[in-house]
Amino acid sequence: MSDLNKNIEKLAGYLKRFQDGGVLNQIGGKAVPAKAGATFETRSPVDDSLICQVARGGAEDIDAAAKAAKEAFPAWRDFAATERKKVLHRIADRIVERAEEIAFCECWDTGQALRFMSKAAIRGAENFRFFADRAPAARDGQALPSPTLLNVTTRVPIGPVGVITPWNTPFMLSTWKIAPALAAGCTVVHKPAEFSPVTARILMEIAEEAGLPAGVWNLVNGFGEDAGKALTEHPDIKAIAFVGESKTGSMIMKQGADTLKRVHFELGGKNPVIVFDDADLDRALDAAIFMIYSLNGERCTSSSRLLVQDTIADEFEAKLVERVNNIRVGHPLDPKTEIGPLIHKTHFDKVTSYFDIAREGGATVAAGGERAGDTGWFVRPTLFTGASNDMRIAQEEIFGPVLTSIRFKTEEEALELANAVEYGLTGYVWTNDLSRALRFTGKLEAGMIWVNSENVRHLPTPFGGVKASGIGRDGGDWSFEFYMEQKHIGFATGQHAIPRLGA
Numbered sequence: 001m002s003d004l005n006k007n008i009e010k011l012a013g014y015l016k017r018f019q020d021g022g023v024l025n026q027i028g029g030k031a032v033p034a035k036a037g038a039t040f041e042t043r044s045p046v047d048d049s050l051i052c053q054v055a056r057g058g059a060e061d062i063d064a065a066a067k068a069a070k071e072a073f074p075a076w077r078d079f080a081a082t083e084r085k086k087v088l089h090r091i092a093d094r095i096v097e098r099a100e101e102i103a104f105c106e107c108w109d110t111g112q113a114l115r116f117m118s119k120a121a122i123r124g125a126e127n128f129r130f131f132a133d134r135a136p137a138a139r140d141g142q143a144l145p146s147p148t149l150l151n152v153t154t155r156v157p158i159g160p161v162g163v164i165t166p167w168n169t170p171f172m173l174s175t176w177k178i179a180p181a182l183a184a185g186c187t188v189v190h191k192p193a194e195f196s197p198v199t200a201r202i203l204m205e206i207a208e209e210a211g212l213p214a215g216v217w218n219l220v221n222g223f224g225e226d227a228g229k230a231l232t233e234h235p236d237i238k239a240i241a242f243v244g245e246s247k248t249g250s251m252i253m254k255q256g257a258d259t260l261k262r263v264h265f266e267l268g269g270k271n272p273v274i275v276f277d278d279a280d281l282d283r284a285l286d287a288a289i290f291m292i293y294s295l296n297g298e299r300c301t302s303s304s305r306l307l308v309q310d311t312i313a314d315e316f317e318a319k320l321v322e323r324v325n326n327i328r329v330g331h332p333l334d335p336k337t338e339i340g341p342l343i344h345k346t347h348f349d350k351v352t353s354y355f356d357i358a359r360e361g362g363a364t365v366a367a368g369g370e371r372a373g374d375t376g377w378f379v380r381p382t383l384f385t386g387a388s389n390d391m392r393i394a395q396e397e398i399f400g401p402v403l404t405s406i407r408f409k410t411e412e413e414a415l416e417l418a419n420a421v422e423y424g425l426t427g428y429v430w431t432n433d434l435s436r437a438l439r440f441t442g443k444l445e446a447g448m449i450w451v452n453s454e455n456v457r458h459l460p461t462p463f464g465g466v467k468a469s470g471i472g473r474d475g476g477d478w479s480f481e482f483y484m485e486q487k488h489i490g491f492a493t494g495q496h497a498i499p500r501l502g503a
Contacts, residue, residue, distance in 0.1 A: 028068035029214025069160035072215030088132030090210035124175035148496035157185030167193035180479035269425035273303035279430035297401035348377035351400035425465035
């Protein structure tokens with residue numbers, strides 16, 4: 001039996017309980033259907049087959065979850081931080097124990113290749129361990145003495161928070177948001193993306209099996225227009241952490257305005273990888289390919305615009321075409337697969353529409369630009385050359401395995417092109433000139449920049465973007481700044497003179 005057939009057989013065992021009972025909500029420690037009895041289907045992008053039914057929550061379900069989170073908040077806030085640390089480590093342990101189940105279900109639900117999803121659960125466990133270890137010091141502040149007062153600062157958890165996660169790498173991104181919220185002492189209402197709900201349910205089960213008190217973490221499945229809107233507007237929810245499209249982030253900010261919600265947004269990107277002629281071109285080629293074609297190109301940090309110096313462009317693009325045409329498209333549970341299907345027909349239609357947009361705009365489809373196979377939502381890895389920065393393919397986030405190559409002559413032109421988009425999430429600079437790297441990164445409009453490297457995530461560092469790519473930062477202490485309120489307390493150190501009125 002092939003590795004693929006073995007994996008498909010294992011998958012069937014993992015999915016059976018969901019096929020029998022569906023994916024339920026979790027409110028106040030209880031697995032429950034939607035109050036209205038509504039459900040929706042989640043289907044595999046591999047062949048559009050039904051995975052299972054999912055509870056379709058709405059405003060009533062969100063209200064119940066928010067009330068459960070509010071009721072659970074005081075006890076969780078006052079839970080000893082050392083005990084919170086133990087609970088979060090137990091969650092991490094159980095994630096590792098169920099890593100294969102998580103990976104297989106995520107592959108089938110999202111279309112992501114196993115070679116990447118096999119690591120997603122481990123990364124999720126690392127997120128929980130990282131913030132578990134930070135929990136005991138989350139409230140630490142400063143002593144700021146003045147002539148008459150000992151001023152001290154501390155942080156306290158903000159309260160119940162809403163977490164809305166995307167469909168591209170749902171398990172890992174859920175842990176990325178929820179782990180620091182729990183470590184800070186907040187309670188959570190989680191609404192996962194409707195296209196990929198299965199692993200959110202597994203994660204919820206793991207948390208409560210690990211000893212997380214009922215109501216501290218609640219799960220409501222549903223759609224943005226009903227469950228998502230109700231969550232962002234609910235008065236008991238003090239903050240919203242959202243990962244997704246920039247337009248949706250704008251809507252959430254408007255919906256939360258009446259209740260003065262704090263927001264953290266990780267939004268879209270049209271990130272440049274800038275390759276100068278003095279770079280290590282083989283390494284730059286590897287990194288550029290990895291950062292746009294891994295994870296099916298469905299990643300906010302993908303290097304979707306290649307800015308390549310004209311003196312090396314012919315050679316670099318020729319090598320690029322050869323490599324792109326060799327990328328293996330196939331079943332996500334096949335260990336040899338490098339690119340699986342796109343998440344859903346809706347997204348497939350969006351991505352493939354840019355093939356004609358590129359041709360109509362005058363660009364060349366140098367590789368790909370077509371569907372792969374007759375079933376499922378597979379596309380060929382695609383490369384556009386002969387592009388200019390004003391084309392739609394250079395300005396709009398396609399969010400698929402599609403790279404647009406644009407040539408530049410000078411450093412100044414490269415910087416102008418790199419910054420001439422509405423987004424500013426990441427940038428990748430390839431040069432062996434240190435002075436140029438310092439000049440360029442200082443003026444590049446991006447929240448995160450890597451020089452002579454692909455995206456290598458280090459959890460203590462800040463993660464986030466500028467312009468239309470987001471608000472706020474994740475990672476290290478920056479996560480606690482979002483999930484906690486700063487508090488100042490002044491202690492008089494003597495009997496200083498107090499102004500007397502009406503004496």
